[in-house]
Structures are given as C-alpha cells and as structure tokens.
Amino acid sequence: MTAVTPDQAAPRSLTVPLDRFYQYQLSERGLSAHTQRNYQRQLDKIVDFLTARGIAHWQDVDADWVRQISSQAKRDGLKPGSIALRLSALRSFFDYLVLTEQLAANPAKGVAAPKQGRQLPKNLDVDEMNQLLEVDQDDPLSVRDRAMMELMYGAGLRLAELVDLNVRDVSVRKGDLRVTGKGEKERIVPFSGMAKTWVMNWLKVRNQLLKGPEEALFISKLGQRISHRSVQKRMAEWGQKQAVNSHINPHKLRHSFATHMLESSGDLRAVQELLGHADLSTTQIYTHLDFQHLAKVYDAAHPRARSTEASKPRAGKKNNSES
Incomplete structure (x- = not known):
C-alpha cells in the first residue's frame, strides 16, 4: 500500500464535489457551523487517505475502500466514537452524490462503525x-x-x-x-x-x-x-x-x-x-x-417484589401445594 504523502495535493476531482457538498449542507440542510466543521475535518482526512493511495474519483471508492478508511482510522489511534463520526460524514457525503446522481448507490451504507461502550451522561444530584x-x-x-x-x-x-x-x-x-x-x-x-x-x-x-x-x-x-x-x-x-x-x-x-x-x-x-x-x-x-x-x-411498589414472613404459609395450615 502506498505510504501517505502529507504534501501531496488532492485532485480537484475529489475536492470540487466536496465544496459543492458543503454548500448544499449550509444552504439546504441548515447544519450548524459546528457540525459543518466536524464533517469537513473528517472528509479532509479521507481525501488525504485516498490521494496517497492514488484514488482520484469518488466513483472508485467502494465498500472495501470504506472499510480500509475505518481500519486506518483505528490504526491511527482514533476512538470508536471518532471513527463513527468519520464514517457518518462519509455516508452523508455519498448520500449527496446519490441525490445528485453522481453515484448509483452509497458504498458506505453497509459498513458498520466499531462498537462503542454505552456512555451514560453524568449528572449532579x-x-x-x-x-x-x-x-x-x-x-x-x-x-x-x-x-x-x-x-x-x-x-x-x-x-x-x-x-x-x-x-x-x-x-x-x-x-x-x-x-x-x-x-x-x-x-x-x-x-x-x-x-x-x-x-x-x-x-x-x-x-x-x-x-x-x-x-x-x-x-x-x-x-x-x-x-x-x-x-x-x-x-x-x-x-x-x-x-x-x-x-x-x-x-x-x-x-x-x-x-x-x-x-x-x-x-x-x-x-x-x-x-x-x-x-x-x-x-x-x-x-x-x-x-x-x-x-x-420497584421493591416498594410491586406486589410480588417483597419477600416477607407474611408471604409464607402460617404454622398449622397446610400449603395448597401439598394438598
């Protein structure tokens, strides 16, 4: 696999569709500036990855390439949440290419992000x-x-x-x-x-x-x-x-x-x-x-949650299960 070359210029065939996508996100979908910046950072990394490997057109990116993008992100030390964000940005971009009839199908749809541990929100009492x-x-x-x-x-x-x-x-x-x-x-x-x-x-x-x-x-x-x-x-x-x-x-x-x-x-x-x-x-x-x-x-409210002496058969009386 070709090594990444940091100063290698990305071909316009990759960057121009992205610029149009960002404009679409801003004007049509009304995404916040924060989300827009996050997507742009992730997609810039993907462009660097593809450029270093000689991929010059988005139409050449199939599901195998998407899996390689995910694997490379993991090797680079990204956490599952960050990898999921990268794949989400790519998925949204490919959805746009499908919408504008530049792609027939979204190759990132079937590629799952790494499983994340359930992060419960922290709160104050x-x-x-x-x-x-x-x-x-x-x-x-x-x-x-x-x-x-x-x-x-x-x-x-x-x-x-x-x-x-x-x-x-x-x-x-x-x-x-x-x-x-x-x-x-x-x-x-x-x-x-x-x-x-x-x-x-x-x-x-x-x-x-x-x-x-x-x-x-x-x-x-x-x-x-x-x-x-x-x-x-x-x-x-x-x-x-x-x-x-x-x-x-x-x-x-x-x-x-x-x-x-x-x-x-x-x-x-x-x-x-x-x-x-x-x-x-x-x-x-x-x-x-x-x-x-x-x-x-639950213990206070459910009628079958309490295990007390009152629930046991009284002395001198035969339990129904024994009759």
Whole structure:
C-alpha cells in the first residue's frame, strides 16, 4: 500500500464535489457551523487517505475502500466514537452524490462503525445543584452567570441553544422560551421558579454591559453575544468557587435536568419534548442512570417484589401445594 504523502495535493476531482457538498449542507440542510466543521475535518482526512493511495474519483471508492478508511482510522489511534463520526460524514457525503446522481448507490451504507461502550451522561444530584446555584454575588457578571446556570438547569437547554437565545425569545410573563435546536427546529420550552427569577434579575442589569445594539440575551463584558467557550469556562470556575466535587460543564446541567425530571415524573415522552430529542431512544438513556433508585421504586411498589414472613404459609395450615 502506498505510504501517505502529507504534501501531496488532492485532485480537484475529489475536492470540487466536496465544496459543492458543503454548500448544499449550509444552504439546504441548515447544519450548524459546528457540525459543518466536524464533517469537513473528517472528509479532509479521507481525501488525504485516498490521494496517497492514488484514488482520484469518488466513483472508485467502494465498500472495501470504506472499510480500509475505518481500519486506518483505528490504526491511527482514533476512538470508536471518532471513527463513527468519520464514517457518518462519509455516508452523508455519498448520500449527496446519490441525490445528485453522481453515484448509483452509497458504498458506505453497509459498513458498520466499531462498537462503542454505552456512555451514560453524568449528572449532579439535587444537593450538588443547590450548592452550585447558591451564587450570592450581585455584580452583573455573577448575576448573568447564575441566570445562565439556572436557565440551563431549569429548562434543560443545550449550550448552543442557551448562547443563541435572543431577548425577544424570552417571555417572562408567560414563562416560556422560543428555542432553536438541532436542525434549526424551534420548540417552546417552559421555565419558572428560580430560573424565571434570575432571568428577570439579569434583565435588570444587562444594560450595564451593553456597548451598543445587541439582541443576544446573554452578553459578555464586551457587550457582545457570549461565546460557547466563555460559558464553559465560567461554569467550570463557579464549580470550583462553590466547592462542588465534580467538574461543572453545560452538558452536566442539561443531563441533571433530564435525570431529575425523569426521576420525579417518570414521563419519558414529556422529557423528550422538553429536551428537543427527535428520537425517544435518545431520551431513554437517562432511564439507566440510577438503577438503585429504580430498584427501590420497584421493591416498594410491586406486589410480588417483597419477600416477607407474611408471604409464607402460617404454622398449622397446610400449603395448597401439598394438598
């Protein structure tokens, strides 16, 4: 097999269809910039792989080549999740080539990604959440940070959904948010209690950070929409300040929302809607988080779960099985 040559230029017959694919993803499918960048990184690696092996046309890539791409990624030390992402990007690109009649069939369809261990989301318990959210400082940045954390935990938002919120998306009076989720899908999410209180507190001091017109709900000290990285950094810092034992990140607050809502309500469909999951199976992962909790509920509720002396035949009476 030909060795990879890093400085070998990829033929236009490989790169031009990719450029058209990226434009299609942006204009027709409305993929987020983050997903777009991930796909592009993976497909660039595949182009390097094919170029080094003398493949100049996508029509020459069959299922065997797709399996070799997967095997090479494994030899390069990629984790199963990263290999799955690489194959997913290639599958989507080939779907586009089939759609535009440049390929008759998708050669990546039948190639399975390596099996991944089931990665359960991590969450904070209620006491840890209360400890994290007891932010009593009243400077604008602290008020903003508590409002962000209260809202993420109170409404189960994704990081991108939180950052993308505009002031006009929030109805404090009705207690709901208009959220734009994955695939540009909008949903209405309720929020109340402490989340509502702290969003109102933030709106009262938000003008202190404004430098000019800005529609974003949460802004930085420069008066601009806060970045994903800044939210992650600030939440991690608050976890340390509040002496929470585990590392705090936005995903953990969303996962905690999902877990606590399911434990309290048991309503999987409602939690699915609140989280904005397209597939119920995505929400079901949260039902595996606390087996001990589920086991206690089962033992307490199921009429045949208890093994007590009361269930045994009383002395002096013959068991029916013996008659």
